Amino acid sequence: MNRLIDKLAILLMCMMSLIMSDSFAEPVMIALVSVSFSAAAQLFTGKIYASVIIGACTLLCGAFPLFFCMLPLMLYDALWEKKAWLILPAVIVIPRSGEMKIMQIAMTMAAIAVTVIIFLRVSGLEQTVTKLTLLRDEIAGKNRQLGEQNLRLAQAQDNEIHLATLKERNRIAREIHDNVGHMLTRSLLQSGALLVINKDEELREPLESLKSTLDSAMTSIRESVHDLHDDSIDLKKVIEDSIRTVDSRFTVSLDCDVSESMAGNVKLCMIGVIKEGLSNAVKHSAGNKISIIVREHPAFYQLMLEDNGSCTEIKESGIGLKNMRDRVEALHGRISFTPSREGFKIFVSVPKS
Numbered sequence: 242m243n244r245l246i247d248k249l250a251i252l253l254m255c256m257m258s259l260i261m262s263d264s265f266a267e268p269v270m271i272a273l274v275s276v277s278f279s280a281a282a283q284l285f286t287g288k289i290y291a292s293v294i295i296g297a298c299t300l301l302c303g304a305f306p307l308f309f310c311m312l313p314l315m316l317y318d319a320l321w322e323k324k325a326w327l328i329l330p331a332v333i334v335i336p337r338s339g340e341m342k343i344m345q346i347a348m349t350m351a352a353i354a355v356t357v358i359i360f361l362r363v364s365g366l367e368q369t370v371t372k373l374t375l376l377r378d379e380i381a382g383k384n385r386q387l388g389e390q391n392l393r394l395a396q397a398q399d400n401e402i403h404l405a406t407l408k409e410r411n412r413i414a415r416e417i418h419d420n421v422g423h424m425l426t427r428s429l430l431q432s433g434a435l436l437v438i439n440k441d442e443e444l445r446e447p448l449e450s451l452k453s454t455l456d457s458a459m460t461s462i463r464e465s466v467h468d469l470h471d472d473s474i475d476l477k478k479v480i481e482d483s484i485r486t487v488d489s490r491f492t493v494s495l496d497c498d499v500s501e502s503m504a505g506n507v508k509l510c511m512i513g514v515i516k517e518g519l520s521n522a523v524k525h526s527a528g529n530k531i532s533i534i535v536r537e538h539p540a541f542y543q544l545m546l547e548d549n550g551s552c553t554e555i556k557e558s559g560i561g562l563k564n565m566r567d568r569v570e571a572l573h574g575r576i577s578f579t580p581s582r583e584g585f586k587i588f589v590s591v592p593k594s
Contacts, residue, residue: 244283244321244363247317247359247360247363248279248283248314248317250359251313251314251317251352251355251356251359252272252276252314254313254348254351254352254355255272255275255310255311255313255314255349255352256272257348258310258345258348258349258352259271259272259307259310259311259345261342261344261345261348262307262342262345267305267307268307268310271305271307271308271310271311272311274298274301275298275308275311275314275315276314278294278295278297278298278315279298279314279315279317279318281294282294282295282315282318282322283318283321286321286322287322291318291322292322292324292327295315295318295319295322295324295327295328296327296330298311298315299312299315299327299328299329299330299331300330302330302331306341307341308331309331309341309345309346309349310341310345310348310349312328312331312349312353313349313352313353313355313356314356315327315328315331316328316353316356316357317356317359317360320356320357320360320364321360321364425455425458425459426459428455429452429455429456429459432448432451432452432455433452435448436448436449436452474505474508474509474512476497476499476503476508476511476512476535477495477497479508479512480495480497480511480512480515480533480535481495483512483515483516483519484519484533486519487519487522487523487531488523490529491522491523491528491529491530491531491548492529492530492531493519493530493531493532493533494530494531494532494533495533495535496532496533496534496535496536497533497534497535498535498536498537499535499536499537499542500537503537503542504594506572507542507572507591509568510568510569510571510572510574510589510591511535511542511544511589511591513564513565513568514544514546514565514568514569514576514587514589515533515544515546517561517564517565518546518565518587519531519546520561521561521562521585522546522548522550522585525550525552525585526548526549526550526552526584526585527550527551528548528549528550528551528584529549530548530549531546531547531548532545532546532547532548533545533546534546540592540593541574541590541591541592541593542589542590542591542593543588543589543590543591544587544588544589544590544591545586545587545588545589546586546587547584547585547586547587548584548585549583549584550584550585551581551582551583551584552580552581552582552584552585562578565587569589569591572591572592573591573592574589574590574591574592575589575590576588576589576590
């Protein structure tokens, strides 16, 4: 748009020079031809056609000296093509410069000077706009990278907090088990011994009540310890630790998408099946890839472990397969083993309680 506005201003200066001619038809024809050539040159900007059009228009100065009045318009297009030398053919008008008025030549030269000034201003402005656009894009890119980095840092921090929480739960469960649990166990043994050696019937009922209270406390402590321990299990981390023990000839991929609310017994079941499956793959599979997928659905949890080693039959009597089946069936789940020439697949489905 800026280029069109500038060309309109230059055209007006050229027209002021043209209207000084004594003829009427020739200036109109020259103006129309020059505007058409200039529009075509702008249309083909950056192509060889633009240079040819500009050069042809300036050559017309030899046949029609009044074309010299439109030279500023052609110069502007030549400057945009970075080929100012394209207007040099206009020098052929010099031998016929007497056919033009001195005022026309002076105004044309002044228009040429103004055209150069306008081009320098506009081109400088466009370079500035280009630099600002590049700077804006660079800043936007860096802001996007910074946002992604901040997100990764936040996720890493959340993971560290989560791991620290799990470790603290595990420590508390261990402390309760080692200290309070042992003290309650000793108290239960002592109360039981007192009941055995007690001969006073009046003390029997208080001692039995004491033993019952200690039993209840022990049961509550045991359940709390198990809950803390189960909650402290990071399923994905345990699976990743198990993967690191697999033979280096295998490439293992893991896709684990479950919530933290998964019950501890389900986590232990999944971990047991995965460890046994990895062990069997290392021992018996001739493949080199293992895929593990753990997914949570609205009503059940799903596990699929697959290797690409050829397997046409399995021995259901194997202890490892029996252990996996017992783990899953204890949670009212289903497990299937599928051998094929493409590999061996273990599929587990455990309902949510």
